[in-house]
Amino acid sequence: MTFLFATFRKDIARWRQDVVAILIWIGIPFMIGGLITLMMDRDGDDGPMGVLLIADLDDTLLSGAVTAAFGREEMAELIGVQPVSAEKGGELIEAGEASGFLTIPAGFQDAFLNNTAATLTLKTNPSQTILPGIIEDIAEVLLDAGFYLQVTFGPEIAKIRDGGPLDRPSDLFVSDLAVQINDKMQKLGPQLTQPLLGVEIVAPPPAEPRPDIALLFLPGIVLMALMFAAQGLSADYWKERESGTLRRLVSTPGLPGLFVFGKALAAALLMAIIGGATLFVGFLYHDIVWSKFLPSMVWIVVSGVGLFGWFAALQMLLPNMRAADLFTTILVFPLLMMGGSFFPLEVLPDWLSAIGRWSPNGYVVSQLTDELTSVSPWTFDLRNWCTVAAMAVSGLAVCSWRLQTGFASK
Amino acid sequence: MLSVENLTKQYGDLAAVDDIGFAAGQGKIFGLLGPNGAGKSTTINCISGLLPPTSGTISIAGFDIVRNGRKAKASLGVVPQELALYEDLPALENLYYWGKAYGLRGADLESRVRDVLGYIGLADRARDLPKTFSGGMKRRLNFGCGIVHKPKVLLLDEPTVGVDPQSRQRLFEMVEAERDAGACVLYTTHYMEEAERLCDSLAIIDHGKLIAEGTVAELKAQLGARDVLQLNGEFSSGLGAAVVARGIGDLEVLSENDNSLTLTMTAASQYLPAIFESISGAGGVVRETNLRSPNLETLFLLLTGKELRE
Numbered sequence: 001m002t003f004l005f006a007t008f009r010k011d012i013a014r015w016r017q018d019v020v021a022i023l024i025w026i027g028i029p030f031m032i033g034g035l036i037t038l039m040m041d042r043d044g045d046d047g048p049m050g051v052l053l054i055a056d057l058d059d060t061l062l063s064g065a066v067t068a069a070f071g072r073e074e075m076a077e078l079i080g081v082q083p084v085s086a087e088k089g090g091e092l093i094e095a096g097e098a099s100g101f102l103t104i105p106a107g108f109q110d111a112f113l114n115n116t117a118a119t120l121t122l123k124t125n126p127s128q129t130i131l132p133g134i135i136e137d138i139a140e141v142l143l144d145a146g147f148y149l150q151v152t153f154g155p156e157i158a159k160i161r162d163g164g165p166l167d168r169p170s171d172l173f174v175s176d177l178a179v180q181i182n183d184k185m186q187k188l189g190p191q192l193t194q195p196l197l198g199v200e201i202v203a204p205p206p207a208e209p210r211p212d213i214a215l216l217f218l219p220g221i222v223l224m225a226l227m228f229a230a231q232g233l234s235a236d237y238w239k240e241r242e243s244g245t246l247r248r249l250v251s252t253p254g255l256p257g258l259f260v261f262g263k264a265l266a267a268a269l270l271m272a273i274i275g276g277a278t279l280f281v282g283f284l285y286h287d288i289v290w291s292k293f294l295p296s297m298v299w300i301v302v303s304g305v306g307l308f309g310w311f312a313a314l315q316m317l318l319p320n321m322r323a324a325d326l327f328t329t330i331l332v333f334p335l336l337m338m339g340g341s342f343f344p345l346e347v348l349p350d351w352l353s354a355i356g357r358w359s360p361n362g363y364v365v366s367q368l369t370d371e372l373t374s375v376s377p378w379t380f381d382l383r384n385w386c387t388v389a390a391m392a393v394s395g396l397a398v399c400s401w402r403l404q405t406g407f408a409s410k
Numbered sequence: 411m412l413s414v415e416n417l418t419k420q421y422g423d424l425a426a427v428d429d430i431g432f433a434a435g436q437g438k439i440f441g442l443l444g445p446n447g448a449g450k451s452t453t454i455n456c457i458s459g460l461l462p463p464t465s466g467t468i469s470i471a472g473f474d475i476v477r478n479g480r481k482a483k484a485s486l487g488v489v490p491q492e493l494a495l496y497e498d499l500p501a502l503e504n505l506y507y508w509g510k511a512y513g514l515r516g517a518d519l520e521s522r523v524r525d526v527l528g529y530i531g532l533a534d535r536a537r538d539l540p541k542t543f544s545g546g547m548k549r550r551l552n553f554g555c556g557i558v559h560k561p562k563v564l565l566l567d568e569p570t571v572g573v574d575p576q577s578r579q580r581l582f583e584m585v586e587a588e589r590d591a592g593a594c595v596l597y598t599t600h601y602m603e604e605a606e607r608l609c610d611s612l613a614i615i616d617h618g619k620l621i622a623e624g625t626v627a628e629l630k631a632q633l634g635a636r637d638v639l640q641l642n643g644e645f646s647s648g649l650g651a652a653v654v655a656r657g658i659g660d661l662e663v664l665s666e667n668d669n670s671l672t673l674t675m676t677a678a679s680q681y682l683p684a685i686f687e688s689i690s691g692a693g694g695v696v697r698e699t700n701l702r703s704p705n706l707e708t709l710f711l712l713l714t715g716k717e718l719r720e
């Protein structure tokens with residue numbers, strides 16, 4: 001036991017000399033995570049991603065403004081608005097050919113101007129996750145804006161109602177109004193009572209809440225950090241061999257198994273620091289329930305040790321330091337690619353994600369993604385834990401075996 | 411304390427160590443003298459459990475290194491030929507770590523590490539990293555790591571290679587101190603003077619074979635009082651025999667070829683004129699003369715016909 005902890009402390013003390021490597025391992029996920037977040041926030045270049053059907057049964061200035069709000073420039077990249085009749089819209093959304101179907105009832109403008117209740121109907125496509133959520137959010141913002149506008153500018157509205165030429169407003173007028181609605185909404189902030197105008201969402205609520213797409217990247221990014229760390233740490237066996245300390249080890253009564261275990265514990269602590277920092281920021285950013293933090297940590301640390309064990313075993317099976325370093329470094333990239341670190345497993349081609357889910361890191365990513373995106377508490381699936389534990393044990397066993405069968409001697 | 415019997419280590423067709431055996435006792439320094447590639451390190455590596463012997467038995471403090479490795483290793487300290495240190499771990503931590511590997515702990519370990527640090531002259535550099543040390547300091551730390559647990563059997567593999575004269579002197583004193591404290595020391599070297607100065611008894615090995623064994627005095631007695639005379643120049647074949655035929659003292663030919671002639675005899679200096687005369691009489695030309703009095707190096711020359719240091 002003394003020797004186990006001595007080995008652990010020795011390696012930690014040695015890694016403290018190499019803070020730069022650790023900072024790089026932490027830096028990589030933050031850099032890549034940051035880039036991805038930036039990319040997600042920027043407008044895409046290639047046309048709208050989804051279609052919103054709007055059946056405007058009211059056909060007034062106000063209903064036109066609602067339609068225009070969805071069609072605004074920033075939104076146009078994400079959502080293409082397609083005016084339809086009520087029947088046609090119903091058919092299309094049932095067939096799953098659009099992301100959402102908004103019905104603006106006849107009398108909507110009147111209700112708004114007269115300050116009485118009116119209801120928009122939004123049907124969303126349950127098989128899609130992201131876009132319907134965005135459409136819902138916009139609809140709610142619009143209606144809130146409308147409500148506050150009405151409360152604040154009641155007299156002006158009345159003036160328009162009484163005198164304005166409201167039947168066929170110009171496009172410019174409509175879009176201006178839409179812009180003003182949003183601007184006002186932002187300035188006014190939270191107000192008073194419940195809006196009279198409401199959105200009724202008729203789509204069957206999906207069982208799971210929709211994860212935002214950046215969240216799908218989080219497990220892959222955490223694992224990217226762990227993979228780089230595991231590969232880097234595993235090179236230490238060759239370093240120790242070159243420095244002669246493995247030879248000295250073999251001539252002492254200290255058990256090679258304890259040595260390997262002590263080294264793995266040191267790796268575990270580094271994994272906890274590196275993975276933990278990444279997870280922590282991810283949890284903050286994506287607002288994930290904190291009760292999942294501890295199991296997530298344990299999950300990635302055990303898996304991280306498993307990856308370390310496998311990389312180390314592989315290194316120790318290769319004939320020289322250069323080959324070991326080159327091979328494991330090169331191996332990292334296809335594994336990261338398949339295992340959902342560059343693109344989430346969910347968006348990879350089916351055949352690739354099928355393979356990726358069974359790569360060691362992809363397996364860890366896919367379980368972690370399931371847990372982090374689910375509404376239910378962490379499910380302690382014994383089979384998953386046994387799998388990663390077996391991965392760790394088998395890798396470390398090979399290391400220990402190699403230490404005793406000639407790896408130590410030059 | 412340390413016994414090696416019929417040890418053979420085969421690398422494919424090459425027998426790096428070929429059926430050697432010796433025993434070394436408590437409180438003694440046993441030397442293993444031989445040129446580079448003789449098989450010294452291979453022998454040490456087999457004894458320290460790093461290499462499995464092809465055949466033969468090794469026992470340390472009564473325990474067989476193969477069958478009872480952990481117990482045998484507990485009595486063993488190793489100072490390997492190549493440095494074996496954590497260069498990125500302070501000197502002090504190196505000593506603590508290897509002490510713990512040998513099962514030392516607590517106050518024992520503390521006091522032992524402090525003693526060793528003073529002993530190897532690194533007390534004021536204890537918290538520095540070995541990568542900032544000079545070669546000699548690293549060697550001393552390497553030595554310290556091998557003795558931190560007061561081993562009963564201490565293996566030293568060419569500990570003075572690449573060491574400055576002062577550190578070398580300090581190392582000799584430390585080895586002697588270990589011996590005086592009762593350790594059994596196995597010391598390998600290819601320096602005759604070191605073996606002569608340190609070793610109570612020694613074995614000479616070449617090409618993996620043990621070619622002579624005994625105390626320094628016994629080995630010198632094998633030589634008698636005979637000097638070695640090395641001549642370089644131009645010699646025709648059969649010249650050696652012609653010189654011997656002249657009946658000069660107890661002269662014998664050790665080796666000869668076209669460019670060199672090695673002779674041995676008692677009190678060679680007295681006979682030099684007669685030897686030169688007989689050589690030129692036989693048509694040889696002497697360009698260089700080297701006369702050496704008997705020592706382990708000339709014994710090696712006598713036994714193998716070649717120099718200890720190439």
Ligand SMILES: Nc1ncnc2c1ncn2[C@@H]1O[C@H](COP(=O)(O)OP(=O)(O)O)[C@@H](O)[C@H]1O
Pocket residue numbers: 410421424426444445446447448449450451452453
């Ligand atoms: N791993 C190895 N594989 C093949 N030959 C080796 C190996 N190690 C040593 N040898 C050979 O064994 C012989 C003895 O080497 P060594 O014990 O290192 O000699 P020394 O320490 O006396 O200089 C040399 O001829 C060397 O080339």
Ligand SMILES: [Mg+2]
Pocket residue numbers: 450451452491567568
């Ligand atoms: Mg050697």
